[in-house]
Amino acid sequence: xxxxxxxxxxxxxxxxxxEMAAIGKAARTAARRLAYATTKEKNLALRAMAKAxxxxxxxxxxxxxxxxxxxxxxxxxxxxxxRLTLDPKRVEAMAVGIDEIAALPDPVGTVLAxxxxxxxxxxxxxxxxxxxxxxxxxxxxxxTADAGALCIKAGNAAILRGGSxxxxxxxxxxxCLTEGLVAGGLPEAAIQIVPTRDREAxxxxxxxxxxxxxxxxxxxxxxxxxxVQKEARVPVFAHxxxxxxxxxxxxxxxxxxxxxxVNAKMRRVGVCGAAETLLVDKAVAGTHLEPIVEALKKAGCxxxxxxxxxxxxxxxxxxxEADWSTEYLDAIISVKVVxxxxxxIEHIDRYGSHHTDAIITDxxxxxxxxxxxxxSAIVLHNASTQFADGGEFGMGAEIxxxxxxxxxxxxxxxxxxxxxKYRVHGTGQIRP
Amino acid sequence: xxxxxxxxxxxxxxxxxxEMAAIGKAARTAARRLAYATTKEKNLALRAMAKAxxxxxxxxxxxxxxxxxxxxxxxxxxxxxxRLTLDPKRVEAMAVGIDEIAALPDPVGTVLAxxxxxxxxxxxxxxxxxxxxxxxxxxxxxxTADAGALCIKAGNAAILRGGSxxxxxxxxxxxCLTEGLVAGGLPEAAIQIVPTRDREAxxxxxxxxxxxxxxxxxxxxxxxxxxVQKEARVPVFAHxxxxxxxxxxxxxxxxxxxxxxVNAKMRRVGVCGAAETLLVDKAVAGTHLEPIVEALKKAGCxxxxxxxxxxxxxxxxxxxEADWSTEYLDAIISVKVVxxxxxxIEHIDRYGSHHTDAIITDxxxxxxxxxxxxxSAIVLHNASTQFADGGEFGMGAEIxxxxxxxxxxxxxxxxxxxxxKYRVHGTGQIRP
Numbered sequence: 001x002x003x004x005x006x007x008x009x010x011x012x013x014x015x016x017x018x019e020m021a022a023i024g025k026a027a028r029t030a031a032r033r034l035a036y037a038t039t040k041e042k043n044l045a046l047r048a049m050a051k052a053x054x055x056x057x058x059x060x061x062x063x064x065x066x067x068x069x070x071x072x073x074x075x076x077x078x079x080x081x082x083r084l085t086l087d088p089k090r091v092e093a094m095a096v097g098i099d100e101i102a103a104l105p106d107p108v109g110t111v112l113a114x115x116x117x118x119x120x121x122x123x124x125x126x127x128x129x130x131x132x133x134x135x136x137x138x139x140x141x142x143x144t145a146d147a148g149a150l151c152i153k154a155g156n157a158a159i160l161r162g163g164s165x166x167x168x169x170x171x172x173x174x175x176c177l178t179e180g181l182v183a184g185g186l187p188e189a190a191i192q193i194v195p196t197r198d199r200e201a202x203x204x205x206x207x208x209x210x211x212x213x214x215x216x217x218x219x220x221x222x223x224x225x226x227x228v229q230k231e232a233r234v235p236v237f238a239h240x241x242x243x244x245x246x247x248x249x250x251x252x253x254x255x256x257x258x259x260x261x262v263n264a265k266m267r268r269v270g271v272c273g274a275a276e277t278l279l280v281d282k283a284v285a286g287t288h289l290e291p292i293v294e295a296l297k298k299a300g301c302x303x304x305x306x307x308x309x310x311x312x313x314x315x316x317x318x319x320x321e322a323d324w325s326t327e328y329l330d331a332i333i334s335v336k337v338v339x340x341x342x343x344x345i346e347h348i349d350r351y352g353s354h355h356t357d358a359i360i361t362d363x364x365x366x367x368x369x370x371x372x373x374x375x376s377a378i379v380l381h382n383a384s385t386q387f388a389d390g391g392e393f394g395m396g397a398e399i400x401x402x403x404x405x406x407x408x409x410x411x412x413x414x415x416x417x418x419x420x421k422y423r424v425h426g427t428g429q430i431r432p
Numbered sequence: 433x434x435x436x437x438x439x440x441x442x443x444x445x446x447x448x449x450x451e452m453a454a455i456g457k458a459a460r461t462a463a464r465r466l467a468y469a470t471t472k473e474k475n476l477a478l479r480a481m482a483k484a485x486x487x488x489x490x491x492x493x494x495x496x497x498x499x500x501x502x503x504x505x506x507x508x509x510x511x512x513x514x515r516l517t518l519d520p521k522r523v524e525a526m527a528v529g530i531d532e533i534a535a536l537p538d539p540v541g542t543v544l545a546x547x548x549x550x551x552x553x554x555x556x557x558x559x560x561x562x563x564x565x566x567x568x569x570x571x572x573x574x575x576t577a578d579a580g581a582l583c584i585k586a587g588n589a590a591i592l593r594g595g596s597x598x599x600x601x602x603x604x605x606x607x608c609l610t611e612g613l614v615a616g617g618l619p620e621a622a623i624q625i626v627p628t629r630d631r632e633a634x635x636x637x638x639x640x641x642x643x644x645x646x647x648x649x650x651x652x653x654x655x656x657x658x659x660v661q662k663e664a665r666v667p668v669f670a671h672x673x674x675x676x677x678x679x680x681x682x683x684x685x686x687x688x689x690x691x692x693x694v695n696a697k698m699r700r701v702g703v704c705g706a707a708e709t710l711l712v713d714k715a716v717a718g719t720h721l722e723p724i725v726e727a728l729k730k731a732g733c734x735x736x737x738x739x740x741x742x743x744x745x746x747x748x749x750x751x752x753e754a755d756w757s758t759e760y761l762d763a764i765i766s767v768k769v770v771x772x773x774x775x776x777i778e779h780i781d782r783y784g785s786h787h788t789d790a791i792i793t794d795x796x797x798x799x800x801x802x803x804x805x806x807x808s809a810i811v812l813h814n815a816s817t818q819f820a821d822g823g824e825f826g827m828g829a830e831i832x833x834x835x836x837x838x839x840x841x842x843x844x845x846x847x848x849x850x851x852x853k854y855r856v857h858g859t860g861q862i863r864p
Contacts, residue, residue: 263862383858405851407839419837427817430695
């Protein structure tokens with residue numbers, strides 16, 4: 001495998017545009033075949049992918065070790081190394097993930113709606129694949145397996161461009177995916193990884209490769225998202241950061257608020273559904289603020305508060321304007337006292353990222369107002385923001401949580417990777 | 433009104449970017465209010481708009497006469513003049529159209545799906561407005577009323593930029609829409625028309641006005657669509673041309689094929705659902721081709737055929753390569769003999785615009801294969817392509833037929849102008 005990688009690297013930069021155009025063309029051809037692949041064909045391919053990953057686990061780990069060694073030498077941070085590193089358990093988890101995707105219902109062909117017209121026409125709205133999906137992600141090798149498998153299940157071709165630090169790992173994983181495709185009688189080009197570490201390749205993908213890419217799914221940090229927003233000429237499933245809020249309303253149960261706030265912030269601090277800001281209704285700041293903040297502190301969380309918060313609780317660092325729109329992804333929370341529900345809604349609208357926001361209250365009408373006016377992909381009442389997850393929603397595997405409002409919003413699973421068409425059944429009808 | 437128009441014109445070009453940014457900001461603020469407007473408020477506003485249009489019909493017609501006079505002086509073609517010209521009947525039709533939109537069910541708040549999780553969470557997927565919709569269209573004054581009303585019904589703010597030749601007419605119509613908004617207690621800025629004829633304004637809209645436009649709906653000919661594809665930095669509901677096909681299969685009933693082909697081509701030649709190419713299965717070319725082509729000729733249609741067609745029917749001009757991808761919007765059809773169903777599907781894939789395509793056959797399995805493999809927004813079996821219309825689908829008024837696969841596909845009516853969010857109802861759940 002290393003040899004192939006070295007060759008790909010050597011040829012990189014020669015003419016990335018030509019190379020990427022060829023990838024796009026091959027993906028488009030594969031997508032046409034995928035579009036009418038049967039459920040059986042797709043699942044056969046997926047199960048064969050999982051098997052190939054299990055069988056080739058030592059080879060994948062060997063390639064991954066080279067990636068990790070290079071990354072260490074380059075001096076990247078430990079959290080980066082952690083995301084990059086595979087072990088036998090993580091490889092097995094990839095295989096299990098693909099088997100789970102095989103077990104999901106096939107979205108393609110599902111009749112979403114059907115009705116009859118007075119002239120006898122029978123109209124169906126039916127799920128179809130989207131076409132070719134370009135996925136740009138960071139150095140997390142497992143995304144190669146997850147994203148490739150999700151695309152296949154939904155009948156799409158995938159062009160995958162992972163972080164260059166995981167290039168060898170992704171290539172090794174992709175060889176297993178290819179093996180599965182062949183076993184299922186599907187075209188090899190249905191999943192391609194971009195065979196160059198050149199950043200120019202990302203630019204080419206963002207132009208849509210002459211109309212061969214239907215949608216781009218960016219998975220990454222702020223710099224990737226900003227680049228995508230600046231350069232993309234094709235539709236994008238926006239995945240912005242998760243600046244998620246917990247609003248403790250005047251009618252909140254204190255014990256529930258405490259438990260949820262701690263869970264929403266501290267269960268896992270590095271996920272996009274982790275809470276970053278706690279808003280507390282002025283009306284209950286005197287009773288609720290201190291116990292909640294102390295519970296967070298006890299759980300190991302650093303607190304940055306506004307003046308009102310600092311007046312009520314000790315050991316709180318001052319929050320700056322930047323804090324309100326910061327996704328810490330760390331054991332830090334910003335805390336603010338707000339003048340009631342509408343002030344909370346206004347704060348979330350101004351500083352949030354339209355990802356996931358929760359209200360804690362026993363007042364149904366307050367919850368209703370929050371639900372109607374907070375313009376986020378996911379709004380919760382009396383539950384932790386950490387439920388922002390396709391699996392937790394019962395939707396199966398996901399590529400991420402979309403924060404845009406076009407096409408996909410919230411967890412992006414197999415159904416969100418589809419489009420639809422209208423099938424009209426007639427018996428000779430003409431339009432008068 | 434003319435005075436206001438003159439002033440707007442005079443100020444145009446001074447600083448279009450600043451002016452457009454202000455429009456975007458006002459639209460965003462209006463959209464936040466619209467997002468939770470009640471059905472009653474929206475319908476009150478819509479009915480008041482219809483009333484205002486009826487009451488101001490003379491003023492609208494006077495402004496329109498000025499537009500028409502200028503256009504005539506500029507020497508535009510008659511079909512352009514026809515689309516531009518209003519008369520009392522057309523003004524009344526606009527008012528009726530808005531009343532019909534008021535009568536449609538409110539899509540916002542509809543629960544699209546709901547389910548319970550084992551942990552007791554109740555999850556709903558609920559329709560929400562999209563936000564701010566930018567609509568760029570040609571000099572058809574009625575689109576101002578239709579598009580504005582559809583956006584309001586779906587809870588969106590609209591920024592409308594019609595063709596500059598209809599500027600006075602659109603301004604007069606928009607004053608009626610504004611009157612309706614005020615009567616309904618909704619913000620005036622919920623519908624704005626771009627107050628400049630400067631083409632730079634279109635460019636500003638295509639950049640998204642600093643994130644204030646959520647989606648662009650272009651309605652127009654090839655040059656507009658090409659500009660949008662080249663410049664758009666925001667999501668677009670693609671409305672390409674309709675290069676629609678009728679495929680007469682070997683198992684087609686001749687009489688039905690004849691009737692449908694004539695209707696699909698000739699009922700109205702200027703609509704996007706009009707057929708532009710007739711494909712005939714080689715197996716029945718000897719029996720079916722001539723009668724169908726003669727029926728088209730009799731209906732006044734000019735024929736451009738491939739060699740096989742010209743060998744079978746007299747008075748057929750030769751079709752060039754360009755003909756296969758041409759949207760004539762005229763009494764012209766291209767005709768080709770194909771080697772069976774798969775060749776027809778391949779032709780449609782290569783030359784079509786993924787809009788609307790029909791198969792005529794008594795063979796259900798052929799129809800099934802056509803439905804599965806033709807990647808168009810609308811596929812029909814034994815029915816005319818001219819049914820490609822939101823009204824004919826029972827969906828009410830529409831802005832157009834989207835040919836893209838993202839978010840909206842096929843007729844774009846009120847439902848397609850919405851997004852959705854997830855509402856999660858808990859009782860204190862935290863994630864383990």
